[in-house]
Amino acid sequence: MVESSSVLTPAFSTNLVEQNQELTFNTQQSVETNVLPGINDDMTPLISANTGNSITTVTNLTDLNNVNEPPLKKTKSNNSPENKQRLLEDRLGGILSCCICLDLSNLPMYQCINGHLMCGHCFSHLLADGKLKDELTTCPNCRCEINKSNCSRNLAVEKAISELPIVCEYCLNTFLRYEIKVHQNQFCTDRPTVCDYNLIGCSWQGAYHNLESHLGVCHYPSKTGMQLLDTLKEKKQIIDDEKKCLETVVDLLSLNQIGVSDLILKPFRTDDFVAKLYFETSRFTCLSFQWCVRARINDNTPHPQLTMNRTLSYQLVLKSKITQTIDLKFFILRGPHGDLQAIKPVIYSFEFSPNHTETEYLKLSISPAECNKLLSSTSISFRLLMVQVERNKE
Template sequence: MSEAEPATSSSELPPEPSVTVEIMDDFTEPEAKKRKVSTSIRNLDSKTDKLEQRLGGILCCAVCLDLPRAAVYQCSNGHLMCAGCFTHVLADARLRDEMATCPNCRVEISKASATRNLAVENAVSELPSECQFCNKEYPRNTLEKHEESVCEERISGCKYSRIGCPWRGPVHESKQHESECAHPHRSGLEIMDALQVIDQQTANERKLFDSIFELLGYEKITFNDLQLKPYRTEEFVHRLFYETSRFSAFNNQWVLKARINNMQKDPTQSSEREMTYQLILKTKTTVPLSMHFLILRGPFGDMKIHPRIHKFDFSEQENESPYVPLALSDSAECNRLLASKTINFRLVLFLASK
């Protein structure tokens, strides 16, 4: 029995090392660890590649969620707004007769309390952005110049467009098109329509300049540098209007009044904004006053306006001119004016002698 026992034990011992070897082989298998390391490296690379996108999400405007193109404003808590959205928020608050607040944290904001963030402006200007024509990426501070004068894929017109050629295409194809363009070989009768459109545009511009020079020859001319200040009607809180203080011209008292979107019930519901104005005679007159008037930017204002001449005959019965458009450059300019406490401008008046 003593001999059998060692034999039995010797027969059971050999399988144990083989099991141990198999377990060790499983634990020393490097493939799983290699896969985990390679995955982490790929994730790191993808994060590095998306750094610009992540920065764009951090530095974007809190209102439009787009990267600012120019000035960047921030509230007292550091939330960012581009210049267009900042003025739009202030304009909406003006229309609602409320204090403007940050769209993120609702802290009060104003032109006095909000500050420019120059660091963000510089950082955004260095972020890459795609050219809309060639789809290549360039720093945002050079993209505008690239799209306007450098990019070979930018859209260009034919140099014979003035005589009716409608072709538009990439600038690098313009020379080939112009060498094959049929419009230079057309007869005068065939290009008359295009010339008439150009003549009409030139005639309108010429008429404006001729009218201004004619008015400058009037005996009675005066101008006033004025301020439009915001007021509200009692009918509806959103009905904002602007009015100047009384001013003197030609021995009479006048007031200029302006309104938003032709007194739309709630202008905050519209993204398009416009201003119209009227001239009001405040004193009684015994003789009719034939007035020409126009609004200019003036030395104390900064509005972007295209001057337009308007005419109205004032009398004792008709002492208010109809509302006429204030020819601002665009809706964004109207928002910028609404965001200001006052609107400075120059009013020029011409009185026709009887």
């Protein structure tokens, strides 16, 4: 009997080794593609493939994953000191801003009895609206009553706002609020400016850092006097008008018949179906006659509380009976205790007669913001100068 031989032929042995290698490669590839994320790193050996003389063992999924993947990059943290400081400034800006316009203002900051902040402009506007509508003025947040007696300035808030940053509107750099005015007026290289030869007619306007290059090509210095004559005449006319106004005031103050009265305009309302607000002074004596002054808002146009641009105009009324004409010149100035800050004196003339005892309404040369400030006051104080001019001395 012939025994079976256990010796393999060389060709069969080579074929078996190639099959074992192929099986090992397929097993490893299957493990790499089927690894699930989130499996613990300390797992026990997952796969052991034993085929003939070749053994492939996968012992750690973490090592397997790190074969072809780079390490994860760290994300940038937003908790840097600069970001924290910026977030703090933003939060403070929201806390210290005006509750009406929601802006950080360099104006005085007022607060109601519950501490809600209002800038000076919005505070005056609220009080003016309440007076125009004949309603009680209330805080827009808590609806408590607000007026100039129960609302006070918050100096701590004003100082805190001055330490907060602000962006320059010209160069877009950041400065502290108490520095921004000096920077924009003196040091900002992008601040708007005019040509040095503006007085003789050059109309160039631009950034300050471009001024030097403009002066190098400006042709106004090379112009002759005849070419600049028209421009000089216009400038001279403006100066002459200002000089004439000043000389007129001086001449009027040198006359004999002159009267100076410090007056107070008090608010009243008409008896119409829709009551309108107007102001009037008490009767006063000046130049041996009795007078009064009336004032109205927006020339009595309806619903002045719905507009932002408000004006104040006044008229002079003669209360005494006269038999002959009175040639009068008058103008209004800021009194010693008045609320008018910047008012340009405008001299008006009128001939009072028995049939003409009231002047037309004349507008005060004040801004809408100044008008709101006057309307928010309980009374308006001013000084009236009246000069009686004799015809033969005019």
